[in-house]
Amino acid sequence: MATTVGPKGYGVEAGRLYAARRVFNSSIAYILLVISIIPIVIGYAWLIIATFSYRTEGLLPIDADGNVGGWTLRNWAFLNDPAIWHVTLNSLVIALGMVIGVGFVSSLAAYALSRMNFSGRKGFLSLTLILHAFPSVTLLIAIFFVLNFISKLPALGPRFGYNTLGGVALVMISLDLPLGVWLMKGFFDNLSWDMERAALIDGASRFRVWWEIILPQIKPGLAALAIFEFLSGWSAFLIPFTFTVGTRVANLPVYLRQLISDTAPTNWNQVAAVGLFQLIPVLVFFIFTQEMLLSIYSGGAKGGT
Amino acid sequence: MKVELENLTKRWGDVVGADSINLEIQDGEFVAFLGPSGCGKTTTLLMVAGIYKPTEGFIRFDERIVNQMAPKDRNVGMVFQSYALYPHMTVFQNIGYPLKLKKVPKEEMQKRVQRVADMMGIGHLLDRKPAQLSGGQQQRVALGRALVKEPQLLLFDEPLSNLDARLRLSMRSEIKRLQMELGITSIYVTHDQVEAMTMADRIAVMKDGRLQAYAPPEELYDQPRTLFVAGFVGNPPMNFMEVEVDRENGDYHARREGFDVVVPPDRGEKAAGRGKVILGIRPEDVTLADEGVSGEIYVVEPLGRDDLIDVRIGDAHVHILADPTLRLKIGDNVKLKFNTHKVQFFDPATEDSLLWT
Amino acid sequence: MAQTTVTSEALVDREPPSRWAQFRATLGAWGFMAPAGVLVLVFFFIPVIILFVVSMTDLSSSNFSEPWTFIGLENYARLFRDKFFPKILTNTFRYVILTLSFFNVGLALVLALLTTHIERRAGFFFRMMWLLPRITPSVVYILMWRRIAHQPPFGIINQLLSPFGVEPRYWLFERPWLFVILVNGFVGASFGMILFSSAIEAIPRDYITAAKVDGASTLQIIRDITIPMIRWPLLFVTTYQTLSLLTSFEYILLLTEGGPGLFTTEVWALTAYKRALKTYFGHNQWGYGAAWGFILVFIGIVLAFVYLRVFRFNELVQEPKIDVL
Ligand SMILES: Nc1ncnc2c1ncn2[C@@H]1O[C@H](COP(=O)(O)OP(=O)(O)OP(=O)(O)O)[C@@H](O)[C@H]1O
Ligand SMILES: [Mg+2]
Numbered sequence: 008m009a010t011t012v013g014p015k016g017y018g019v020e021a022g023r024l025y026a027a028r029r030v031f032n033s034s035i036a037y038i039l040l041v042i043s044i045i046p047i048v049i050g051y052a053w054l055i056i057a058t059f060s061y062r063t064e065g066l067l068p069i070d071a072d073g074n075v076g077g078w079t080l081r082n083w084a085f086l087n088d089p090a091i092w093h094v095t096l097n098s099l100v101i102a103l104g105m106v107i108g109v110g111f112v113s114s115l116a117a118y119a120l121s122r123m124n125f126s127g128r129k130g131f132l133s134l135t136l137i138l139h140a141f142p143s144v145t146l147l148i149a150i151f152f153v154l155n156f157i158s159k160l161p162a163l164g165p166r167f168g169y170n171t172l173g174g175v176a177l178v179m180i181s182l183d184l185p186l187g188v189w190l191m192k193g194f195f196d197n198l199s200w201d202m203e204r205a206a207l208i209d210g211a212s213r214f215r216v217w218w219e220i221i222l223p224q225i226k227p228g229l230a231a232l233a234i235f236e237f238l239s240g241w242s243a244f245l246i247p248f249t250f251t252v253g254t255r256v257a258n259l260p261v262y263l264r265q266l267i268s269d270t271a272p273t274n275w276n277q278v279a280a281v282g283l284f285q286l287i288p289v290l291v292f293f294i295f296t297q298e299m300l301l302s303i304y305s306g307g308a309k310g311g312t
Numbered sequence: 313m314k315v316e317l318e319n320l321t322k323r324w325g326d327v328v329g330a331d332s333i334n335l336e337i338q339d340g341e342f343v344a345f346l347g348p349s350g351c352g353k354t355t356t357l358l359m360v361a362g363i364y365k366p367t368e369g370f371i372r373f374d375e376r377i378v379n380q381m382a383p384k385d386r387n388v389g390m391v392f393q394s395y396a397l398y399p400h401m402t403v404f405q406n407i408g409y410p411l412k413l414k415k416v417p418k419e420e421m422q423k424r425v426q427r428v429a430d431m432m433g434i435g436h437l438l439d440r441k442p443a444q445l446s447g448g449q450q451q452r453v454a455l456g457r458a459l460v461k462e463p464q465l466l467l468f469d470e471p472l473s474n475l476d477a478r479l480r481l482s483m484r485s486e487i488k489r490l491q492m493e494l495g496i497t498s499i500y501v502t503h504d505q506v507e508a509m510t511m512a513d514r515i516a517v518m519k520d521g522r523l524q525a526y527a528p529p530e531e532l533y534d535q536p537r538t539l540f541v542a543g544f545v546g547n548p549p550m551n552f553m554e555v556e557v558d559r560e561n562g563d564y565h566a567r568r569e570g571f572d573v574v575v576p577p578d579r580g581e582k583a584a585g586r587g588k589v590i591l592g593i594r595p596e597d598v599t600l601a602d603e604g605v606s607g608e609i610y611v612v613e614p615l616g617r618d619d620l621i622d623v624r625i626g627d628a629h630v631h632i633l634a635d636p637t638l639r640l641k642i643g644d645n646v647k648l649k650f651n652t653h654k655v656q657f658f659d660p661a662t663e664d665s666l667l668w669t
Numbered sequence: 670m671a672q673t674t675v676t677s678e679a680l681v682d683r684e685p686p687s688r689w690a691q692f693r694a695t696l697g698a699w700g701f702m703a704p705a706g707v708l709v710l711v712f713f714f715i716p717v718i719i720l721f722v723v724s725m726t727d728l729s730s731s732n733f734s735e736p737w738t739f740i741g742l743e744n745y746a747r748l749f750r751d752k753f754f755p756k757i758l759t760n761t762f763r764y765v766i767l768t769l770s771f772f773n774v775g776l777a778l779v780l781a782l783l784t785t786h787i788e789r790r791a792g793f794f795f796r797m798m799w800l801l802p803r804i805t806p807s808v809v810y811i812l813m814w815r816r817i818a819h820q821p822p823f824g825i826i827n828q829l830l831s832p833f834g835v836e837p838r839y840w841l842f843e844r845p846w847l848f849v850i851l852v853n854g855f856v857g858a859s860f861g862m863i864l865f866s867s868a869i870e871a872i873p874r875d876y877i878t879a880a881k882v883d884g885a886s887t888l889q890i891i892r893d894i895t896i897p898m899i900r901w902p903l904l905f906v907t908t909y910q911t912l913s914l915l916t917s918f919e920y921i922l923l924l925t926e927g928g929p930g931l932f933t934t935e936v937w938a939l940t941a942y943k944r945a946l947k948t949y950f951g952h953n954q955w956g957y958g959a960a961w962g963f964i965l966v967f968i969g970i971v972l973a974f975v976y977l978r979v980f981r982f983n984e985l986v987q988e989p990k991i992d993v994l
Pocket of ligand 1: 348
């Protein structure tokens with residue numbers, strides 16, 4: 008029996024079957040995906056619920072008498088504590104330090120690697136790649152000695168030595184450089200050569216070409232890198248935790264970690280509030296810059312775990 | 313400023329961009345570099361501008377070797393095919409950028425930019441960004457930027473190839489007029505031979521990195537020194553066929569199957585007795601006649617003013633231009649008359665001209 | 670053709686030699702490289718050397734002010750003799766292999782397939798949700814998980830599972846490995862997911878349409894077309910994440926600190942870190958910790974070179990199209 012031919016050349020019967028299978032397939036996909044994000048959703052839900060309640064059992068807020076309910080703002084009392092603003096400022100300093108440091112240093116180096124002909128270029132390029140794959144956390148032990156040494160230097164010591172914000176920022180900037188250089192190089196590689204040639208003929212030096220002509224072209228790339236670096240600086244835990252002692256130079260994550268004590272009982276709801284406080288800028292950035300972040304991650308970011 | 317290139321060569325590993333180029337450009341002269349894509353025109357131009365370093369050879373500006381001189385010290389202006397405007401700057405800033413780099417005072421810069429912009433007819437667009445301009449306007453900005461620093465040498469790299477045909481025509485004459493008025497030595501790269509023929513004082517034809525010919529347009533057209541030049545210059549291109557030239561009763565005959573014409577002695581003499589040589593003749597030098605070489609029409613391509621007719625003579629093809637009102641059809645038998653005072657002969661092995669050396 | 674009459678030789682010496690120009694250009698470029706170069710030197714190169722040197726000494730906080738002694742490979746020998754060495758080694762393998770196969774590659778692939786199968790905007794949304802753990806500050810992220818796996822009556826798992834008659838318990842203590850892997854996996858999966866989904870989206874649709882017309886089922890299409898087409902990203906993610914997992918310990922440090930109990934979830938990188946830098950007793954065995962650390966660094970350097978070879982990154986590199994400085 009001859010079947011009439013439907014659109015796209017399928018038989019009508021086959022087409023209908025095919026469409027049904029498609030709907031079925033994608034509903035399974037949706038179900039699986041929704042299930043997969045349950046733990047993530049629960050984690051955030053708890054954080055928000057806990058922040059505004061006396062205490063929680065599971066996801067339920069419990070009031071002082073042990074009944075469900077009892078919303079409160081008392082967990083946010085920590086905002087009156089000058090200490091929190093001090094560590095927030097420290098977090099901000101580290102984050103901005105990374106934005107400026109990584110942005111500046113890596114766009115300088117990446118420019119030379121991408122656009123200049125000099126001896127040693129090939130070597131530097133391979134080095135960037137190797138370092139990009141290299142697991143830098145393994146060097147923390149040795150960096151401890153480097154920072155201790157810097158501490159002993161007269162002018163640099165108090166600013167960039169062990170247990171200083173500058174030291175923490177410097178270490179974090181350095182460890183992120185291979186990523187920054189690689190990403191920036193990708194952006195530079197795509198720029199027009201003629202524009203740069205024109206600027207050189209117009210009489211600009213290479214440095215001015217970089218600053219006045221090239222950097223303005225890669226503003227989107229710089230912005231993406233800046234956001235990425237801000238987030239990683241703001242959230243940094245391991246390096247500040249390792250290279251600082253006490254609260255003077257602690258940043259928000261380290262401060263938060265100090266609140267979770269293993270010996271004394273922890274006020275989890277206050278901890279949750281501090282956690283949310285720390286998460287807010289991250290989420291704001293996230294909502295406004297998702298696509299940029301996605302491009303960074305697919306463009307060359309390190310894997311983390 | 314006088315420019316000389318001596319043995320100028322650029323290589324990247326095995327890739328040859330330009331191969332021992334020798335030429336000399338007089339002060340105020342307008343020279344076109346003409347050649348097919350990839351023949352090394354841009355490479356040569358960029359060496360003159362100082363962007364590429366020659367692998368070998370020398371560049372001289374007024375007798376002074378400038379191989380090592382930085383682009384900014386050469387005082388050249390360059391116009392790129394892609395315009396290469398700075399997209400984040402306004403038209404004013406674009407044109408003023410060379411002056412800003414020279415630390416020219418504000419008011420003078422204002423004046424000079426305005427003057428150049430008015431000369432280019434874009435004086436009213438100074439506050440716009442390049443993205444808000446049409447292609448022709450962008451090209452004028454690029455030209456203005458090259459002119460504003462009053463260069464001693466102007467370099468054009470296919471500046472018109474992104475414009476539509478009409479605009480190209482008017483910009484062509486405008487550039488030529490400007491160059492003549494300002495008297496600036498200019499090198500103009502193009503792969504459009506009409507552009508080269510109409511604008512240049514001399515044309516340098518290039519192929520595979522080598523200079524094939526360097527001569528004024530008429531000479532290039534009438535006395536091509538190589539087979540490549542003969543075929544590349546002129547539109548529609550020159551016809552070629554293999555012939556043998558013999559002397560018979562004092563006349564020189566160029567012959568092949570179904571083809572026998574008498575050529576003038578001054579030309580025939582140089583091709584005679586060499587076995588097979590290549591005869592070249594331009595389509596406009598072949599006409600329909602009542603008698604002559606007979607052939608059969610193979611293809612008719614209407615070009616508007618003329619029809620381009622492909623006539624088969626034996627197993628050779630000759631293109632000619634014919635009046636469309638004749639309504640020639642495929643398969644018609646015709647007779648062709650060759651203007652033998654314009655024939656060219658080339659050595660098939662070396663592809664050099666046998667007439668002009 | 671114009672011929673030049675002046676010989677070049679007469680004019681050559683007016684020019685600075687080409688070597689000098691080359692050198693000047695190189696100097697200028699190195700100016701751009703200098704800040705990065707110094708930082709890389711100070712925080713990558715010197716540390717690798719320091720780590721190696723320290724690993725051959727008995728340097729520790731108890732003899733920091735005294736002269737320390739060079740003890741050769743003694744720390745390395747001690748490492749292999751360590752009573753917990755087999756335990757730590759097994760832990761490390763377990764951690765890397767399970768997290769990698771179930772999450773960083775396995776789940777990542779599943780997520781990439783699912784999110785590219787459904788409608789574009791929805792796929793984007795789910796990918797974004799999966800990116801959240803990665804950008805959440807680690808301390809906050811661990812805080813959430815700790816509460817999820819907390820003891821009764823606080824734990825969220827207990828509350829959710831109690832309707833199904835599951836006995837409430839302190840999950841994190843009783844199943845520490847499960848949570849170590851979950852916690853790392855939920856962060857790790859997004860990396861592969863993103864690379865795989867962009868690779869899948871780059872597969873020409875014609876291949877898939879052709880296979881569908883031939884009557885292939887979805888699973889067959891995945892097996893015969895999608896997976897072979899994304900084998901390079903697959904290989905890249907697998908090798909890259911192996912190295913990352915091998916050397917990472919931040920989440921374990923925050924979640925269990927290697928516990929509960931003795932070395933239950935302690936992995937190699939964490940051992941190195943704790944021995945050298947964070948001990949309960951304030952006794953830092955820098956030399957010994959460095960020996961643990963240097964072995965990882967060595968593996969890292971070797972693997973980094975291997976990547977460079979296998980993935981031919983060198984070929985991505987284009988030549989500059991301007992010669993002068
Ligand atoms: N930076 C470079 N590196 C390697 N090879 C190059 C480079 N620039 C040009 N070439 C090669 O040199 C040859 C000449 O190129 P060039 O750009 O000078 O050609 P062109 O005559 O300007 O062609 P077009 O009309 O297409 O612009 C080409 O084969 C090209 O591939
Ligand atoms: Mg070109």
